[in-house]
Structure formats: structure tokens, C-alpha cells
Amino acid sequence: MGALMNPEHSWPIPPPGGWTADDLDTLPNLPPHTELIDGSLVFVSPQTRFHMRAVNFLTRHLMDQQPPGLEVFREFTIDIDRHNRPEPDLIIVDESAVGDLNQTRLPAASVHLAIEVVSPESVGRDRGVKPVKYAEAGILHFWRVEHKDGRAVVYVYELDPSTRSYGTAGIFHDRLKVSSPFDIDLDLTSITPERRTAE
Template identity: 35%
Template sequence: MGAAMAAEAEYGRGERATPENWMYRPANGWTYDQVKELVLPFDWDLVDGNIVVRGMAVWWHNRVRNRLYYQLESARRRPYAVDSEQCIVIDDHNAPKPDVVVFDETGLDIRTVVQIPADKAVLAVEVVSTGSRLEDRFSKPALYAGAGIDYYWRVERDEDDLPVVHEFWLHHEAGRYVPSPEQPTHTGKMTTNVPFPVDIDLHSLIDG
């Protein structure tokens, strides 16, 4: 216990996170500058100053994520761009990686940009996994809403293994997401006009 506390104190003084010390959270939490070069043998997010391990995703999750990315990429219009697993820096202690993100690329240089500025993101998408239910249903949407990201999609797996998309819009006065007033839940097919017109056969995300 004493060694762990000493390590935490030492790494709380601006030291960078490494594979040897990342589990010793500084008193005030890790910052993005401390962790941005951290390489670990697993995926992770920075949430509230904590390095949060992302569990091993199953094939269903990855296929749905990848095909959603391609559907959005095919439908996108300027000035929007689409990316997958790209870090969004919300503040010093929060830098999550949505499964898919749509952002305004105006003024961004693909040759130099390392992460997506939160004020450029317009849609964050999370595909729920067994180990990410709490984060995808509660903590991450709270982060995205707090950052002013206009839209959030949460993709769940139903009892028939088909994807169901819950669409949320940001209530700017309340600073939180509310179900889309047009169609909050999409099954079988998803049609929406925000952030640009999208028409997706949800069965196609897992079939073939």
C-alpha cells in the first residue's frame, strides 16, 4: 500500500503515463497531455482522469461499428467527415473514443490533427458491448452532451441479435440528451435527417 501511494504521488507531478505506472491514478487524475502517448496492449479511454480499460469487443460489435461507419461515410455531405475510434478531447481529464464520430472538418488539416476537437463533433455513436453498458448508457452520453455534441446514437443488440438504434438530440438548455422528437428508436430501418440525411437497413449491418 505504501509503495502504491508513493508511486501515485510521484506520478501526480506531471509525469507521463507509461505501461508501468498507468494504474496509479494521480490525486487529481490523469490529464490528456500525460496519457496521449500511452501505448497499452488493450483499448482504453480517458474518463474523469481515469484510464478506463475497454473490454474485448465481439465480432457482432465490430461488424456493426464498421458497417455503420461505411453507411455514414457513404451518406455524408460537406463539411462533415466520419471516423472510427478517433479520440475526442473534451477537457484535460476526458478524452473518450466513440465507436463512430461525425465532425465538421472545416479548418482541420488531416496531416497534423491528432484528435478531434470537441467543438467540431456533431454526432457520437456507441455500440453497446457486455462490458460497456454503464459507460455507453450513462457516463459517455453525459460527457458528449456536456461537450455540446448535438446528436448521440446508442446501438443495442436485441434478443434476435439485430441492432436497434436509440437516437438522441441535445437539449441545449438542460445540457443533456433527450430522445429524438421525430423517432427515438429505430428497428429494422433507420431514417433520419440529422446531422445529414441517412437511410440505413439495420439488418444489413450484420447480414452477409
């Protein structure tokens, strides 16, 4: 009974109209990687081993392949509008948008590619809500990475500027090779090496 009367955690109560992008930098005691979607705080659940492997793999290899003038950021929030400040798993941005070491977010206009690695708790956001936000913000390229049948599958999307929505540019299972936003060639079987060994 005492535990019910004195809860261990006290959750922030949103103001009328919801939280704003600036609030993410000032609200105390937020869990790491808290996002703002439509004025609501979204807390990230513990990640799976696949999620960790995929993000590590993509970070390492995209950094190796990126051309001058671009930079890869992992788990860094982007400003879409006053009530939306999501945190993609990875983004590739214009180097010119990168400020000092105290910077906590980047403008969506600087993002060339946003990547989401899907976790069980994030399926709805990663397949539906966040791609719509990214497209409306004008981000030209979006990848969704999923774990299916023991392997990594990458769904690649490109923005149609006339409709501000994404169209499918390809679905990749073992190897991902694209020329936009720059030349990228990835061996996706390296994300799940135990499957490759079993085969």
C-alpha cells in the same frame, strides 16, 4: 510465487488529481483505444462480432451518405475537458477541425454526431457516463447501438440546449431514417443478416 513477485504487466500509477487529456499521448505502452474518463484510464476489452459488424456497417454507409464539409472518424478520441478524452466508436465532425496526419484527437465542439456500439463490458459507460459527457460538451446528436433479440437497435438522441441533456428522438429496429445531422437512411437488418435469412 515467482509470477506474483514479478508481474508481467506494470500498470501506470495516476498522479494526484488523475491523468489529463495530454497524458494519453505520452504514457508508454497503453493498450490500443485507451480512453480517459474523469481522470482515469479505461481499457477496452475484446470486442464482439456484433460490435465489429455494426461499426463496419455504420462507417461504410455514413461515409457514403455524408455531405461535403463533414468527415466520419472511427475510434478516434475527442477532447471534452482536461480530464475527459473518450473515444466514441464513430464520430461525424467538421472537416475544418481535421489537421495533419499526426493528429491524435479532435475537439468536442467539432462533433455533430457521436455513436457508441454497446459491448457487454461497456453497458454502464455507453448508457450512462458517456452520453452525459457528450451532452455537457454540446454534441448535438448521440446514437447508442445495441444488440437485442438477434437484431440491431439504434437509440437516437438529440440535445436540448436549455438543459444540456439528451432527449430521445427515436428508437429504430429494421430501418433508420433521420434528417439530422443530415439525411441518413440505413437498412439495419444488414448488420445481422443471419436473422433476416432465418425469418
